[in-house]
Amino acid sequence: MIDGPSSLQSPQGHHNSSPKVRRGIGLALCERLLTEDDQIHLCLACRNMQRAKAARISLLSLHPAADISILQVNLGSLKSVCQAATEVKQRYRQVDFLYLNAGIMPNPCINLKVFLSGLFSRKVIHMFTTGEGLLTQKDQITDDGLQEVFETNVFGHFVLIRAIEPLLCHVDSPSQLIWTSSSNARKSAFSLLDYQHIQGQESYSSSKYATDLLSVALNRHFNQQIRIFTNSFTITPYNGAEALLWLFRQKPELLDPLLKYHSCTSGLGNNYVESRKMNLEEESSELFYQKLLELEKQTLKKLSESEEEYK
Ligand SMILES: NC(=O)C1=CN([C@@H]2O[C@H](COP(=O)(O)OP(=O)(O)OC[C@H]3O[C@@H](n4cnc5c(N)ncnc54)[C@H](OP(=O)(O)O)[C@@H]3O)[C@@H](O)[C@H]2O)C=CC1
Numbered sequence: 001m002i003d004g005p006s007s008l009q010s011p012q013g014h015h016n017s018s019p020k021v022r023r024g025i026g027l028a029l030c031e032r033l034l035t036e037d038d039q040i041h042l043c044l045a046c047r048n049m050q051r052a053k054a055a056r057i058s059l060l061s062l063h064p065a066a067d068i069s070i071l072q073v074n075l076g077s078l079k080s081v082c083q084a085a086t087e088v089k090q091r092y093r094q095v096d097f098l099y100l101n102a103g104i105m106p107n108p109c110i111n112l113k114v115f116l117s118g119l120f121s122r123k124v125i126h127m128f129t130t131g132e133g134l135l136t137q138k139d140q141i142t143d144d145g146l147q148e149v150f151e152t153n154v155f156g157h158f159v160l161i162r163a164i165e166p167l168l169c170h171v172d173s174p175s176q177l178i179w180t181s182s183s184n185a186r187k188s189a190f191s192l193l194d195y196q197h198i199q200g201q202e203s204y205s206s207s208k209y210a211t212d213l214l215s216v217a218l219n220r221h222f223n224q225q226i227r228i229f230t231n232s233f234t235i236t237p238y239n240g241a242e243a244l245l246w247l248f249r250q251k252p253e254l255l256d257p258l259l260k261y262h263s264c265t266s267g268l269g270n271n272y273v274e275s276r277k278m279n280l281e282e283e284s285s286e287l288f289y290q291k292l293l294e295l296e297k298q299t300l301k302k303l304s305e306s307e308e309e310y311k
């Protein structure tokens, strides 16, 4: 099983030999999964090996008998994604659960006008749970020539899923693919004509809507063997892992691919999972899927050509 990257950081933000654990949803999920069943094999796929090792140590301190391995992957680099996929195929014959957790929101900027008018309106709860229209981000371009938020939050995951497809599609025991979206996903922030969100300033909202769209197409193309789900705004990483853990216990064939599963917390502090229909059309999801297949073809070709050049 692969988990999304864990969240660990040294106190000053740079790496040393004993980085301090920064708790994100990925690590909280691993802890909760091991509490549920410490016989599972966990593989932590992280971009930073120091943090991955520290996450492993922290999990082992709570579950000494756990079987935990680590793997390096930077989702913002196609080369790294392809290398990680090759490594996964060498190590495993099947992946039962693939949690796609990594997601970035670089340089967020709050729109104070929207915040203040939202604060005194009936939409105040909606604003605090979805952050709709509240934040803008400054995106940048990766070495692959793609928008960083799009590549990290969407395309890197997409290429990884496709590259390890043979490990996911087993007739007798279907795999479950659980992809973290957000209640910040917004249809109006996304455009099929600008799916990398080059022109706008809400790359995070756009990337999470892209995740929702892709989840529907992937379900169709993987012949109902893979289910993809999402979660919403979280107060603590433990709460944020609620829907992810709930999905671990579900039979994938009984879940509706058009629903999004949100981790929620009541006023009394109780966690629960709520399903909501996604605001999307299946035709758009298919069109987007086809566009990503084309982009994958182009970018992987470019990558292999540049690798040939360096030989
Ligand atoms: N927190 C919230 O309120 C909500 C979060 N979400 C989503 O949940 C997921 C986890 O969020 P959260 O735990 O809060 O966030 P964190 O920032 O704590 O964790 C995100 C993780 O993604 C990893 N990551 C970032 N970029 C890359 C990359 N290029 N390659 C590999 N790994 C990468 C980070 O690794 P590293 O440690 O190296 O930085 C980090 O561990 C995200 O997808 C987020 O969008 C959704 C709704 C609400």
Ligand SMILES: CC(C)CCC[C@@H](C)[C@H]1CC[C@H]2C3=C(CC[C@]12C)[C@@]1(C)CCC(=O)[C@@H](C)[C@@H]1CC3
Pocket: 105, 110, 115, 127, 128, 129, 130, 131, 132, 134, 135, 181, 182, 183, 184, 232, 233, 234
């Ligand atoms: C006094 C300050 C001006 C208060 C500012 C509060 C905001 C920083 C938060 C209010 C709602 C929050 C929110 C998110 C980030 C922080 C806020 C904007 C997210 C966008 C974080 C990532 C997600 O995936 C969303 C679901 C969150 C929605 C709410």
